[in-house]
Amino acid sequence: MDRTAPFVRTAMIPQAPPPRGETGLVHWVRANLFATPLDAVLTVLSVVVVWQIAAGIGPWFLNAVWNASSLAQCREILAGEPGACLAVIRDRWHQLLFGFYPSEFYWRPTLALILMLVALAPILFAGAPRRLLWFSAVYPALAYWLLWGGTIWFPALALAGFAVGYGAFRAVHAAVPLIAVPAAALATVLWWVFLTGPLSEALHAILPVGLTFVRSDSFGGFMLSTIIGVTGIALSLPIGILLALGRKSDMLLIKTISVGFIEFIRGVPLITLLFTASLLLNYFLPPGTNFDIVLRVVIMVTLFAAAYMAEVIRGGLAALPRGQYEAADSLGLDYWRSMRLIILPQALKISIPGIVNNFIGLFKDTTLVVFIGLLDPLGLTTAIRADSAWNGIFWELYIFVGACFFIFCFGMSRYSMHLEARLKTDHR
Amino acid sequence: MTQSAGDAQMAVTDEVAIEIRGMNKWFGSFHVLRDIDMTVNRGERIVICGPSGSGKSTLIRCINRLEEHQSGRIVVDGTELTSDLKNIDKVRSEVGMVFQHFNLFPHLTILENCTLAPIWVRKTPKKEAEEIAMHFLSKVKIPEQALKYPGQLSGGQQQRVAIARSLCMKPRIMLFDEPTSALDPEMIKEVLDTMIELAREGMTMLVVTHEMGFAQAVANRVVFMDQGQIVEENEPRAFFNNPQSDRTKLFLSQILGH
Ligand SMILES: Nc1ncnc2c1ncn2[C@@H]1O[C@H](COP(=O)(O)OP(=O)(O)O)[C@@H](O)[C@H]1O
Numbered sequence: 001m002d003r004t005a006p007f008v009r010t011a012m013i014p015q016a017p018p019p020r021g022e023t024g025l026v027h028w029v030r031a032n033l034f035a036t037p038l039d040a041v042l043t044v045l046s047v048v049v050v051w052q053i054a055a056g057i058g059p060w061f062l063n064a065v066w067n068a069s070s071l072a073q074c075r076e077i078l079a080g081e082p083g084a085c086l087a088v089i090r091d092r093w094h095q096l097l098f099g100f101y102p103s104e105f106y107w108r109p110t111l112a113l114i115l116m117l118v119a120l121a122p123i124l125f126a127g128a129p130r131r132l133l134w135f136s137a138v139y140p141a142l143a144y145w146l147l148w149g150g151t152i153w154f155p156a157l158a159l160a161g162f163a164v165g166y167g168a169f170r171a172v173h174a175a176v177p178l179i180a181v182p183a184a185a186l187a188t189v190l191w192w193v194f195l196t197g198p199l200s201e202a203l204h205a206i207l208p209v210g211l212t213f214v215r216s217d218s219f220g221g222f223m224l225s226t227i228i229g230v231t232g233i234a235l236s237l238p239i240g241i242l243l244a245l246g247r248k249s250d251m252l253l254i255k256t257i258s259v260g261f262i263e264f265i266r267g268v269p270l271i272t273l274l275f276t277a278s279l280l281l282n283y284f285l286p287p288g289t290n291f292d293i294v295l296r297v298v299i300m301v302t303l304f305a306a307a308y309m310a311e312v313i314r315g316g317l318a319a320l321p322r323g324q325y326e327a328a329d330s331l332g333l334d335y336w337r338s339m340r341l342i343i344l345p346q347a348l349k350i351s352i353p354g355i356v357n358n359f360i361g362l363f364k365d366t367t368l369v370v371f372i373g374l375l376d377p378l379g380l381t382t383a384i385r386a387d388s389a390w391n392g393i394f395w396e397l398y399i400f401v402g403a404c405f406f407i408f409c410f411g412m413s414r415y416s417m418h419l420e421a422r423l424k425t426d427h428r
Numbered sequence: 429m430t431q432s433a434g435d436a437q438m439a440v441t442d443e444v445a446i447e448i449r450g451m452n453k454w455f456g457s458f459h460v461l462r463d464i465d466m467t468v469n470r471g472e473r474i475v476i477c478g479p480s481g482s483g484k485s486t487l488i489r490c491i492n493r494l495e496e497h498q499s500g501r502i503v504v505d506g507t508e509l510t511s512d513l514k515n516i517d518k519v520r521s522e523v524g525m526v527f528q529h530f531n532l533f534p535h536l537t538i539l540e541n542c543t544l545a546p547i548w549v550r551k552t553p554k555k556e557a558e559e560i561a562m563h564f565l566s567k568v569k570i571p572e573q574a575l576k577y578p579g580q581l582s583g584g585q586q587q588r589v590a591i592a593r594s595l596c597m598k599p600r601i602m603l604f605d606e607p608t609s610a611l612d613p614e615m616i617k618e619v620l621d622t623m624i625e626l627a628r629e630g631m632t633m634l635v636v637t638h639e640m641g642f643a644q645a646v647a648n649r650v651v652f653m654d655q656g657q658i659v660e661e662n663e664p665r666a667f668f669n670n671p672q673s674d675r676t677k678l679f680l681s682q683i684l685g686h
Pocket residue numbers: 455458460478479480481482483484485486487
């Protein structure tokens with residue numbers, strides 16, 4: 001080879017460490033906190049603000065009184081120093097969690113909660129055994145029985161309604177396939193309305209198995225929020241999906257009903273719907289029907305959430321390229337299969353942030369039931385203050401309630417991020 | 429490339445695969461397809477070309493009812509396309525389609541993309557569907573990508589998967605809508621080779637493409653469309669060497685000119 005360069009290096013120089021000031025803490029601080037004069041000002045300001053807040057709240061928590069039987073006693077112990085009277089939480093935590101549910105039965109909602117986590121596992125996490133889904137399917141009836149009590153035959157027969165519906169579907173499908181689904185739905189509803197009640201009484205007379213009945217008006221606290229919130233969440237998603245598909249449907253009647261429903265519900269404040277649930281439904285229903293107030297609220301909250309859910313999912317559906325629909329069609333998949341296998345999995349994945357946002361909103365909105373006389377956690381703070389021992393205590397209760405809500409909602413938010421990461425297959 | 433006429437495997441039968449008679453289609457008031465008449469025999473390979481917007485895509489999309497025609501008849505494999513959903517599903521399960529932008533399902537693996545329709549439409553058992561899928565993936569020369577997702581593959585590979593996905597339904601007719609126009613030049617050949625191989629096995633194919641090399645290698649007929657009409661059709665050599673209409677001449681000079 002020709003020598004073209006006058007000097008060629010023969011030995012490589014080893015890598016030198018970076019100069020001082022380019023590594024370590026000092027470098028990090030300079031690069032991230034004081035990079036420009038504006039950054040420096042913002043950093044200093046933030047530190048001051050955080051410090052002020054910590055200085056204000058810190059002693060209040062550090063001085064907290066845990067052992068006292070009334071607010072007056074708390075104040076005595078604190079003797080003028082700032083400090084939280086967390087004794088109220090110690091004294092009344094059970095009420096904040098269970099409302100006025102009989103204390104000898106606290107194990108029932110607690111068990112229902114634990115079983116709920118078991119029932120949710122196969123739905124939320126890919127690693128859980130698939131067979132648990134059977135438990136998830138019977139869980140709603142089981143939870144109903146644990147919470148309200150009464151004879152076990154009632155929830156068992158209510159579950160059997162699905163088997164009845166399936167039987168009707170098979171029977172009718174063989175003869176007239178077109179009306180199989182409506183026939184199955186009709187059979188199920190008829191079973192629930194006319195047979196479940198009398199049959200469960202009859203069976204109970206023969207074989208009495210049951211738990212002590214607990215009335216809905218003793219429900220309260222986070223137990224009530226969780227019942228309304230979880231049921232609303234679980235039901236609003238499928239209903240929202242159907243509404244979103246209905247809104248995109250070519251069938252005019254279905255489209256009109258879906259659009260009308262969504263626009264009506266979205267145009268009305270939730271509180272109005274709750275008042276309707278608590279007052280108006282009594283006028284519409286035949287006298288003597290005992291339609292549980294918690295059930296009525298759950299229905300209203302579900303419908304409300306479903307309308308919002310439908311719009312979020314519609315956004316996801318609209319975001320899919322038309323080619324996905326066409327590819328599914330061209331392979332010969334029918335409408336429901338292409339929705340279930342191709343379109344919805346992708347549309348729902350896109351909509352996860354919006355869906356979870358709705359779930360969180362719904363969960364917090366359950367506190368609105370206080371206005372129709374149900375004792376949600378916030379309503380209970382008022383009930384606790386009504387006791388002369390704790391009259392005048394605000395912050396401690398609200399902070400506790402807020403912290404509990406935060407834990408639930410933050411958990412949902414983290415789960416949604418986990419799910420998004422798990423379902424990420426686009427590799428863009 | 430060998431000339432098509434002498435290839436025994438590429439024999440065309442007398443059996444009619446697709447028959448289109450007096451077909452018209454409008455988008456609103458826009459008359460996009462005018463009096464289309466076309467007969468495709470089983471085993472025929474037809475290349476459709478023409479300027480952009482002339483209705484080529486719309487024509488082949490009418491054959492599997494991705495678009496609905498308003499008058500005339502389309503009969504595919506003896507089944508007439510009407511608003512009867514049963515007929516539509518039957519035709520769609522027998523006609524494979526490959527799109528310009530592949531349209532693979534991004535949330536499913538390559539293997540799942542290929543087994544989905546056989547399992548749910550043909551009710552093939554999963555294991556058998558997977559064997560069929562692997563067979564066709566080997567045929568398009570990407571069996572090793574089976575467990576990846578579409579987003580991890582190159583454009584050419586994705587298009588070959590799309591072809592394999594259609595083949596897994598064992599279609600009797602394949603439609604291609606500009607299968608190579610979205611591809612980088614170096615990937616066009618791998619897709620065309622796959623299609624040429626398919627043609628040699630006697631598949632009935634309708635291909636919208638401007639790849640004139642492909643047309644000369646495998647087409648029985650080239651159909652030229654302009655403004656919603658079939659202007660001219662002929663066997664490839666005559667079509668390219670001796671175009672009849674002025675519009676065809678202009679079009680050919682534009683696409684072969686450079
Ligand atoms: N869904 C549609 N609605 C209205 N016009 C359309 C639609 N699809 C295509 N067109 C119009 O029909 C004409 C033919 O389109 P197309 O069949 O895609 O042409 P080509 O595939 O030959 O380029 C074009 O003018 C296009 O704008």
